[in-house]
Amino acid sequence: MYWVRVLLFLIVAGYSLYMFTIAFRKKYLYLMLGQPEDRSDQQEHRIRSFFKYVLGQAKVLADPAGIGHFVIFWGFIVLSFGTLDFITYNIFGFHLPLIGEAAWFTFMHELFSILVIAAIAIALIRRYLIKPMRLDNSFDAFLILYLILGLIVTDLITLGLNEAIHQSHGGWASPVASGLGTLFASGNETLLVVLREIFIWAHLFILFGFLIFIPRSKHLHMIAAAFNVYFRKMRPNGQLKTLDLSDETIEEFGVGRIDQFTWKQLLDGYACTECGRCHVNCPATLSGKPLSPKYLILKMRDHLTDVGDRLLTARGNQTGNLVLQTEVAAGLEELPQLIGDVYTEDEIWSCTTCRACEEACPVFNEHVDKIIDLRRYLVLTEGKASAEVNRAFTNLERHSNEWGQNRNTRADWAKGLQVRTMAEVDGEVEYLYYVGSAASFDPRNQKIAQAFVRLLNEAGVDFAILGNEEESDGDSARRLGNELLYQTLVEANIEIFKAYNVKKIVTTDPHAYNTFKNEYPAFGFQAEVLHATELLAKLIDEGRLKPTKEVDQVITYHDSCYLGRYNGVYSAPRYILEKIPGIKLVEMERNKEKGMCCGAGGGSMWKEETIGERINVMRTEQALETGCTAIGTACPYCMTMMIDGTKQKGVEEQIATYDVVELLNMAI
The missing domain is CATH 1.20.950 (Fumarate Reductase Cytochrome B subunit)
Incomplete structure (x- = not known):
């Protein structure tokens, strides 16, 4: 027996x-079948991550x-x-x-x-x-x-x-x-x-x-999730992959076919636990848009399973690069395309790149990179984009700003203020104040730039602006998939920065802050980059700025995605608000890491929102639930979206929207 x-x-x-x-x-x-990608860097950090997030289940317990x-x-x-x-x-x-x-x-x-x-x-x-x-x-x-x-x-x-x-x-x-x-x-x-x-x-x-x-089954994640955590992205959250546009033999850019994703992007599909945390944190999903980050991953995984054998056969029957045709040696049919057969264009354009999905994911799936890769294919390979997006591209190409305003009026907001240009001081200043297109051309956001300049002068900070020499930072172009335009703007900016020997940059724009800090180093430029709230908090600490005048407001602060989730700047804006006499800070239910996007990120500022609810209105409603008398922001795009939200709700006269910089200026 x-x-x-x-x-x-x-x-x-x-x-x-x-x-x-x-x-x-x-x-x-x-x-x-996926493209090669090196994820072997920072081994010690990866091992620590394994113990913390796999064995310790840190993100699961969040x-x-x-x-x-x-x-x-x-x-x-x-x-x-x-x-x-x-x-x-x-x-x-x-x-x-x-x-x-x-x-x-x-x-x-x-x-x-x-x-x-x-x-x-x-x-x-x-x-x-x-x-x-x-x-x-x-x-x-x-x-x-x-x-x-x-x-x-x-x-x-x-x-x-x-x-x-x-x-x-x-x-x-x-x-x-x-x-x-x-x-x-x-x-x-x-x-x-x-x-x-x-x-x-x-x-x-x-x-x-x-x-x-x-x-x-989907429970392959019991094995794959551990590898996904170990091989997770170690580059900054705000850094997208850089396309090599110099190789003229490459005819396709971005991702239009499943095997054009990297092996790590495909691993996300196996690692997905289908817990849905990304689903209930995505502003596109919550507002009724066709995009769900959960199904973005699952559709990719299921499509890979559907066509995997055909791709393996094709790889076995061909040498060199995989070239898919209607008839190949093995008699394969033409493979379905990701865009059109797996994802709709509306799905791809619905993303605000806010990273709420990635913040919530317990296995570190990387949703935003996939969206941008798909957009790159649409824009660079197929030449597809909406009229609004193409208009933004044209304005950036001709005037270096999305508004299409004459670049020679870029410094008009500074007339009558004590503001020097880099040309006037030959770059011999501590900080370059990069104003950005929003604060240069949008009348409401110009007030933020003016308030910031007054505060810098009050604190005796040595700074200058580029004036009419300033170029767009390029963030919108990159997030909308136009990597070629982005790199053109990067090269122009770096040439100017190096000509003036720029070592420190401060900006009131989180999008510029993110790309200068996290993405420009890949193109050969590094500087100390600060957001305005970081510098102002430091100046208050040093006693160079002393808010003494009372500002009688109940403020709820809306976190900018590119300042918060992308770069972890949560305390500086709140520290400033707490130092202003008379201000009472009340938090929205969704705040800091779990804050909800205003709806403008990822180039959505330049697209008309025609499907589902308006994301900015949803966020405004969340702000109004706090009983605030005013909404605080630290981003020009958020400023625009929250003002539009209060107008939609009919409360713009009762509920003002201020940048933190403006509130501090009121107190000094």
Whole structure:
């Protein structure tokens, strides 16, 4: 009987491992269809991230619902050691050393068994009774919960039957097994032995069924997520990949076909837990737009599965670069295109690049890069963009600003103020104040630039502006997919910066701040870059600015995505507001890392919002819920969107919108 059991176990285990291996290998081959990408930098940081975010489940626990996942995760690890001992004892007749009969492990094993059962019960209630928006009740999700439950129940019953057969008592360390053993003790011994065999093999068949199922389901994330966290993006959040536009042999830019994504971008699909956190934090999704970051990833994963074999065949039949035609050596049909067959153009243009999805994702999926790659394909390869977007491109090309204003009027806002240009001082100043197009040409945002200049002069800061020499920073062009235009503007800016030996830049525009700080270094220019609120907070600390006049306002501060989530600047604006006498700061429910976009990012400032609710109105409503008397911002785009929001709500006369710079200027 012993050798029959062992032989049967080896057959079942061998077959299951074989089925797991061939499925896992196929997924790996699909992954390797992606473009190469080096993610081997900063090894020490990556290892620390693994311990913090995989073993520590730090991002999972950022959401209260993550507690259940944390319990299941660690329960699965503890129970895996228990499963090994289950196999060695019930199949081969011996316990694993150190853990098999150790009271501490027996106790931990039973404790986590009960905790996981409780977590599964809560998960089932959430999925099938509460039904939150972010979760899909798929068969995969249902099956995996019952497989885990089946493993635990068959394990505990087998332990109880063993105690009854051997008439043993585990004591304090195994109350569940001891209780079940007492319950079973009155049964016929032969019947108990038969039942034990049934539950042993039930446990093993569930276990090996689970093994076969994992690489064939969404629960491949149990393996892929750990790799995704380890290989996560280590470059700054605000830095997009730079396209090499110098190679004239390249005919396609961006991503229009699944194999044009990198292997790491494809890995995101396998790592996705389908938890939906990105879904319920995305302003496009919440406002009724066709984009969902969750389905952006899942559509990519499913499409890769659909066409993976055809791509592998094509790779096997061709040498050099993969060239897909209607008829290739293997008789392949033309592959579906991502844009049109998988994603609609409305999906791609709905993104505000706010990174709320990436901030919420527990496995560090990178949604924004994919959106930008798809936009690059539309704009650079297919020449497709809306009339509004093309108008912005034309204005940038002709006038170096999206408004299409005469560049020779760029410094008109500064007339009558004590403002020098870099040409007048030959660059011999501490700071270049980069004004940006919004504060140069938009009348409302010009007031922010004027207030900032007054504060700099009050504090005795040595600064100058570029005046009519200033070029657009290029952020809108890049986020809208026009990398060629962006790089042209970058080159023009860097030439000017280097001519004046610029070492420090301060700006009131978070978009310019982000691209100067995080993206210009890739083009050979580095400087100390500060947002206006960072410099002003420092000047207050040093006593060079002393807000003494009372500003009687209840302010709710709206976080700019490019200042906050992209660059982690949350405290400086709030510090300034707290230092202003008379101001009471009240926070919106969604603030800081979880703040909601105003709707202008990613070039959306230049596109008409025609689908669903207006994002800026939704954000304005969230601000009004605080009972504020005014809304605070630190971004010219946010300023425009929040003012438009108060107008839409009919409260622009009662609820003013101020930049933090303006509020500080009022107090000095």
